[in-house]
Amino acid sequence: MLTIESLGGELAGAVRQKRAVLRLHEQVGRLFEEAREDVYRYLLTLGLQPAQAQETAQEVFLRLYATLRKGEEIRNARAWVFRVAHNLGLKVREREGAEAPFEVDLEARLRSQAPDPERGLLERERALRLHRAVEALSAQQRRCLYLRLEGLRYPEIGSALGISPSAVGEFLRRAVARLRKAHSE
Amino acid sequence: MRHVESEQLLRYADGELPAREAREVRAHLEACWQCRTELEHLQETVGECVRYRALLAEHLPPPPAPWMNIYRRFEQMDARPARPPLMVRLCAAAAGAGVARWAPAAVALTLVCALVVYEWRNAPSVQAAVLLRKAVEAAEERSPAPHRLRIRTKQREVSRMVAAAQPASVDPAANETLANLEALFRAANYNWDDPLSARSFQAWRGGLEDKRDEVADLGDCYRIRTTAETGELMQATLKLDARDLRPIESRLEFRNSEWVEITEIAVAPATPPAPVAVAASRPPAAPGRVVETAPRAATLSDELQVLAALHQVGADLGDPVEVTRAAGRILVSGVGVAPERRRRIEDALDDLPNVVVRFSDPGDAEPLPPAYISERAVGGGRPAFDARLAEQLGGRLHFERLAAELLDRSEAMMSRAYALRRLAHRFPPEAESQLAAADLVLLRGLGREHAVALAEQAAAMERLLVPALEPLGGTLPGALPDIAPLPWQPAAEEIFRTARQVETLLASMLGAASGQVPAAGLPSQLLAGMAELRARVDTYVGWRGAPPPREAGAARR
Numbered sequence: 001m002l003t004i005e006s007l008g009g010e011l012a013g014a015v016r017q018k019r020a021v022l023r024l025h026e027q028v029g030r031l032f033e034e035a036r037e038d039v040y041r042y043l044l045t046l047g048l049q050p051a052q053a054q055e056t057a058q059e060v061f062l063r064l065y066a067t068l069r070k071g072e073e074i075r076n077a078r079a080w081v082f083r084v085a086h087n088l089g090l091k092v093r094e095r096e097g098a099e100a101p102f103e104v105d106l107e108a109r110l111r112s113q114a115p116d117p118e119r120g121l122l123e124r125e126r127a128l129r130l131h132r133a134v135e136a137l138s139a140q141q142r143r144c145l146y147l148r149l150e151g152l153r154y155p156e157i158g159s160a161l162g163i164s165p166s167a168v169g170e171f172l173r174r175a176v177a178r179l180r181k182a183h184s185e
Numbered sequence: 186m187r188h189v190e191s192e193q194l195l196r197y198a199d200g201e202l203p204a205r206e207a208r209e210v211r212a213h214l215e216a217c218w219q220c221r222t223e224l225e226h227l228q229e230t231v232g233e234c235v236r237y238r239a240l241l242a243e244h245l246p247p248p249p250a251p252w253m254n255i256y257r258r259f260e261q262m263d264a265r266p267a268r269p270p271l272m273v274r275l276c277a278a279a280a281g282a283g284v285a286r287w288a289p290a291a292v293a294l295t296l297v298c299a300l301v302v303y304e305w306r307n308a309p310s311v312q313a314a315v316l317l318r319k320a321v322e323a324a325e326e327r328s329p330a331p332h333r334l335r336i337r338t339k340q341r342e343v344s345r346m347v348a349a350a351q352p353a354s355v356d357p358a359a360n361e362t363l364a365n366l367e368a369l370f371r372a373a374n375y376n377w378d379d380p381l382s383a384r385s386f387q388a389w390r391g392g393l394e395d396k397r398d399e400v401a402d403l404g405d406c407y408r409i410r411t412t413a414e415t416g417e418l419m420q421a422t423l424k425l426d427a428r429d430l431r432p433i434e435s436r437l438e439f440r441n442s443e444w445v446e447i448t449e450i451a452v453a454p455a456t457p458p459a460p461v462a463v464a465a466s467r468p469p470a471a472p473g474r475v476v477e478t479a480p481r482a483a484t485l486s487d488e489l490q491v492l493a494a495l496h497q498v499g500a501d502l503g504d505p506v507e508v509t510r511a512a513g514r515i516l517v518s519g520v521g522v523a524p525e526r527r528r529r530i531e532d533a534l535d536d537l538p539n540v541v542v543r544f545s546d547p548g549d550a551e552p553l554p555p556a557y558i559s560e561r562a563v564g565g566g567r568p569a570f571d572a573r574l575a576e577q578l579g580g581r582l583h584f585e586r587l588a589a590e591l592l593d594r595s596e597a598m599m600s601r602a603y604a605l606r607r608l609a610h611r612f613p614p615e616a617e618s619q620l621a622a623a624d625l626v627l628l629r630g631l632g633r634e635h636a637v638a639l640a641e642q643a644a645a646m647e648r649l650l651v652p653a654l655e656p657l658g659g660t661l662p663g664a665l666p667d668i669a670p671l672p673w674q675p676a677a678e679e680i681f682r683t684a685r686q687v688e689t690l691l692a693s694m695l696g697a698a699s700g701q702v703p704a705a706g707l708p709s710q711l712l713a714g715m716a717e718l719r720a721r722v723d724t725y726v727g728w729r730g731a732p733p734p735r736e737a738g739a740a741r742r
Contacts, residue, residue, distance in 0.1 A: 015592070015596070018592070019589060019592070021263065022585045022588060022589055024259075025256055025259050025585055026585050026586070028255070028259070029255055029256055029259075029585075032252075032255050036252060037242075037248070040248055041241065041242060041245050044245050044246075045241075050246050050248065050249045051249050051250070053248075054248040054249060054250060054252075057248075058252070058253050058255070061255060062255070062258055062262070065255075065258075065259055065262065066262060069262070069263075104241070104244060104245055104246075106240075106241070106244055109244045110244070127236075127237065127240055130233055130234075130237050131237065131240075134237065145234065148199075149234060149235065149238045153199075153201065154196075154199070154201045165201070169192055169195065169196050169201065170192060172195060172199075173191055173192040173195050176195060176227065176230050176231070176234075177191065179230050179233065179234065180226060180227075180229075180230040183229070183230055183233050
């Protein structure tokens with residue numbers, strides 16, 4: 001039964017509600033502005049084509065808004081966004097299975113660049129070595145590494161990838177060990 | 186010494202170790218050069234990874250398309266779930282426009298009547314609630330005038346005054362009937378002070394646990410009938426005039442098989458609108474009767490003191506508190522006032538004579554259940570105008586901050602406008618003539634204070650609006666419009682009207698209301714409204730128009 005006789009209560013409620021909605025718009029809007037490029041790039045590293053990656057990234061933030069609108073509590077919205085982006089990204093990849101995954105030819109791009117006098121040739125070589133090493137990581141190691149680079153904690157990474165936090169720790173340890181080896185070569 | 190394992194070291198550096206384990210690792214690191222060096226290598230590799238991420242960002246292709254306007258998408262999503270009825274959205278818009286909390290939304294009456302039909306599709310209980318709410322709003326819009334009621338019961342017919350002192354009847358039987366009825370009404374939780382009103386019906390209905398409603402459209406009037414399962418009053422019927430939702434007739438059937446029919450007796454238009462005349466002077470029918478029951482009947486001056494005391498604690502700005510003077514006393518009544526606030530109000534009124542303070546908590550004054558709010562209060566389709574404004578302001582975020590501040594300001598402005606208008610209604614010129622010089626000074630001071638505070642809020646709104654609206658084609662009138670000096674009561678009414686207009690235009694601009702105004706002219710209309718408001722307040726306060734005249738621009742900013 002609706003008890004809406006009290007206009008005063010209703011108006012106060014409506015003003016509060018309007019504010020709450022505006023706050024939510026602002027909250028999600030701000031995160032979108034801050035994190036959309038990161039999510040987009042993460043999706044590229046998952047192998048999505050740029051257009052798909054952008055579309056998927058946008059979809060993720062709309063889902064975040066819809067979830068918060070329903071009153072669900074999300075403790076770390078950024079982590080939530082990456083988790084959903086990861087799962088959605090994999091689904092898109094699955095759907096587009098026939099299409100070759102997107103890959104950035106960093107090597108060619110770096111080589112085509114005139115050596116930056118500031119960074120120098122050595123620097124470029126080191127970057128390439130690291131890039132190869134990252135490419136050589138296992139898929140799980142690489143995903144753990146990327147998500148860690150986006151600021152997610154072990155349990156959050158674990159939740160995105162469907163593995164335990166200690167497994168995340170182990171994947172990261174191996175990834176870091178391999179990258180260190182490449183770095184010190 | 187057992188060294189820290191590499192995985193543990195990484196988890197330590199990442200803050201993922203439990204506190205005790207982390208303490209042990211920290212202690213070990215302080216002691217062990219080897220592990221500390223290991224940690225440094227680890228940090229170096231982490232640093233490499235961060236640089237690698239930046240490098241990747243540099244070389245990955247940028248997004249192929251511009252990013253969507255996410256705020257517009259939010260709005261589309263907000264509008265998508267079952268659209269709330271038009272009336273509800275309208276109320277949300279009025280609320281968005283910052284209507285003072287307890288004050289009624291002055292939705293135009295014609296609109297109300299036209300829109301009532303929308304609600305017919307709803308369940309009777311919703312229809313009844315909405316209709317009553319609209320009727321209460323409409324009543325709030327009318328100035329409260331004393332009126333006489335005809336009350337018929339099984340046995341006899343009596344009449345009584347409402348919103349004015351009741352001159353004691355010479356007929357003792359009539360007095361007895363009235364006393365009995367009052368007791369019956371009180372036992373039934375039905376407001377005896379104003380028995381033929383939508384508000385009283387609404388308050389009674391809101392307090393019922395178990396009820397059944399019927400609403401009928403009888404052409405020239407609406408009939409609401411509510412049947413209660415419990416309580417002294419079994420069934421109440423209220424007829425509302427279809428044109429203006431004014432209560433025409435009420436019939437109450439009590440469980441003790443008593444019934445009461447109440448209608449208003451038409452009062453000749455020449456009747457002085459005088460709570461004053463009746464209460465302060467001697468009632469013509471029975472001089473001295475009021476004095477017998479109270480040592481000294483409350484005067485208009487006492488009422489003014491009560492208003493001033495309420496003003497001191499800010500209870501004239503948005504608290505659901507009403508002041509009425511009847512039967513030689515001043516009744517300060519509040520609905521749904523928080524206990525702490527009640528105490529403050531009671532303290533403020535403690536020393537004043539002839540004051541009765543009555544607070545109540547009808548169930549219907551509770552805030553809406555959150556689920557209902559979330560379904561309804563979000564506005565429907567926004568006009569494109571606010572999107573343009575958002576763009577103008579450099580993004581949705583700025584727009585929403587601006588909107589939130591404007592809403593706050595507008596709400597504060599309207600609470601002052603309502604307070605000022607209430608004073609003007611309560612102290613018409615004929616009433617003022619009974620006030621002593623000191624009282625007049627107090628009254629003018631109260632009015633002036635409201636007007637100045639209103640002007641401050643309006644000026645702050647203007648400061649926010651002008652830079653935002655000018656690039657959108659909004660032009661500020663070159664000079665303030667000329668306002669003919671009026672007596673303060675009509676001037677207050679005009680200030681209220683203009684403030685309402687500004688509030689409505691603002692609501693349109695912020696996209697809260699369905700834009701009745703074409704977007705192209707909106708910025709200029711709003712700025713013109715603000716200028717008119719400023720001119721009116723300036724004239725009222727004496728900053729303009731009154732001698733010595735000030736230059737028009739002097740008070741502008």
